[in-house]
Amino acid sequence: MEYNQQTKIGYIWANEQARRILLRHAPELEASSYLSFIKMNTLHQYAQSNQSQQRPPEWADQVLDALAGLSYERGTAVSAPPSRDYESSSVGRGTALCRAPRETARWAVFELVMHGPRHGNPYLDVELSASFSCGEHQVEVLGFYDGDGMYRIRLMPDREGQWSYVTRSNSRSLDGIEGGFQCTAADEGTHGPVRVVNDFHFAYEDGTRYVPVGTTCYAWTHQSRELQEETLAELEASPFNKLRMCVFPKAYLFNENEPELYPFAGSPAEGWEMERFNPAFFRHLEQRIEQLGQLGIEADLILFHAYDRWGFSELPPEVDDRYVRYITARLSAYRNVWWSLANEYDLMWAKEEEDWERFAAIIKQHDSCGHLLSIHNCFGFYDYSRDWVTHCSVQRIDVYRTAENTDEWRKQWGKPIVIDECAYEGNIDMGWGNISGEEMVRRFWEGAVRGGYVGHGETYLHPEDVLWWSKGGKLYGTSPQRIAFLRGVLEQGPECGLNPLRSEWDAPCAGIPDEYYLYYYGFNRPSYRNFTMKPGIRYKAEVLDTWEMTTVELAGEYEGSFRIPLPGKPYIAVRLTRAENGN
Secondary structure (H helix, E strand, O other): OEOOOOOEHHHHHHOHHHHHHHHHHOHHHHHOOOHHHHOOOEHHHHHHHOHHHOOOOOHHHHHHHHHOOOEOOOOOOOOOOOOOOOOOOOOOOOOOEEEOOOEEEOOOOEEEEEEOOOOOOHHHHOOEEEEEEEOOEEEEEEOEEOOOOEEEEEEOOOOOEEEEEEEEEOOHHHOOOEEEEEEEOOOOOOOOOEEEEOOOEEEEOOOOEEOOOEEEOOOHHHOOHHHHHHHHHHHHOOOOOEEEEEOOOOOEOOEOOOOOOOOEEEEOOOEEEEEEEOHHHHHHHHHHHHHHHHOOOEEEEEEEEOOOOOOHHHOOHHHHHHHHHHHHHHHOOOOOEEEEEEEOHHHOOOOOHHHHHHHHHHHHHHOOOOOOEEOEOOOOOOOOOOOOOOOEEEEOOOOOOOHHHHHHHHHHHOOOEEEEEOOOEEOOOOHHHOEOHHHHHHHHHHHHHOOOEEOOOEEOOOOOOOOHHHHOOOOOOOHHHHHHHHHHHHHHOOOOOOOEOOOEOOEOEEEEOOOEEEEEOOOOOOOEEEEEOOOOOEEEEEEEEOOOOEEEEOOOOEEOEEEEEOOOOOOEEEEEEEOOOOO
16 A cells, blocks of 8 residues: 555554655654654644644645655454474374363362473464363363473363363374363352443452452563562552553653563564564463452453554564464463453554454453453543443543543443543643542542442652552552542442432432432532432431541431531532331
8 A cells, every 4th residue: 555644654654664754754753752652643643733843734745755656565364274284193192291180169270281292383383272061061262382392271160060171283192182170169268250240330250249449550560570579569458459451561651661571582682583472471471460369459451552662562463363362362261360452542553443353352252261351542432332342441531521421431331431541640740640649539439429430540750760550669649548448438338339320410429219329529518418318218327528538427317308417628428328127
């Protein structure tokens, strides 16, 4: 295809000759920290957005004229199928040495390890899977190569009883291996993977309620080992039970350090062997996911993002697909995994809607556990009505109004609303990273009483650029302990979750009609509120100071029309709970 007015700058940048032409006309791009954003624009869009350069109206056309005669191609996800005879006929079928446990607890990881061939490139050349069954229940599971002649197949057994399995492979020594194991009762405190319940809420597979209270540490697993351990300790002491984190390393503001490990064989200096994964990278990721699970924290894994200087956001489609299959095979047996196809999918110039749909189909096909799956926006929302989307992973689309939209988004998509990015408590120069602790807590409460779930992040300046939102470390803000207070309120609330109720024009309300009401007044400061409830039902009334984290139960019971005195300060909530024998 020839370059034209609709061509994204990313396609120009990807062509070495075209890039040199572009840099002659826009030399500032060479060292721009915002290149990942710029690549998604056309030349005309960039000229209009970059006012500091004072480009003439004809600038974009001049660049296109200079690019005349050059062309580009967008890759397609086509790869050669593996050979059907990877090993010679002299190799006995199912003769690979293997080991597996005789017992595995429900919702734990059962792992079959096989020692097999390593010639050629097993990442490309070997197909491996297994059929598992427990009674009439059957599950197909994809295996993977873990380097050094080692192959693994993992299953999260979802029911107790005797399981059996048989492997399938184009490698004779790995084909037809049979075995079995006993699935015992779940370990104490283990409730299974998180599922969507009651349309807008969540619970573990055993029915235990799960209230997501999330935070973000995008690149914490790519920091020093000491800093990672510090992050885990801080998470253990925090109220957070979900963590958004990237698989790939991140390059952006306050993120200039190199990681210790990379997902592919090779190096930044010598280039990547995109046909070979780096098992050490993924083993390290698995270790951290396991540790999060031990803390009761869900790992919300971001598979792609645009903040990249290594080329991982611009992989060829067949490499993208191979990566998605590989990570699904490796990680889907971990009960605390959530899949996020992308952080800010619409900043990734090299990906189109057809790519995201293809990635989702790969995960749906190979994730035998059916983990939660979504995709996160920057500017425009993805079509969350798609069948594969389990919940809406939302970033604000307005600087000020975010959580206030929760009830409208529920109506629009009919799925749980998780506002993973409502801005961050902090003091950096960017508007997305300098709201106060009070405002963070207010947004959490606004989202909750409108029937959704809001996520936390923190970006306080640090002398060594260790900002929680990306690198983890220590929390310095004032919101986490107040978020813990809200979590307690939510977990004490209706088992079915908070759903919006008919509200006054100036104060949202959620609960169960005639049973439970939670009103939130935000930055307003009423000295009292009048209530008119259905006659004949009596309520206990409590005044919650969501900032001071106090709950005051008022004396007596209330019925019909009544007035509740309030302290005349912001961030106050009122909880009405039907009294025992309240009618």
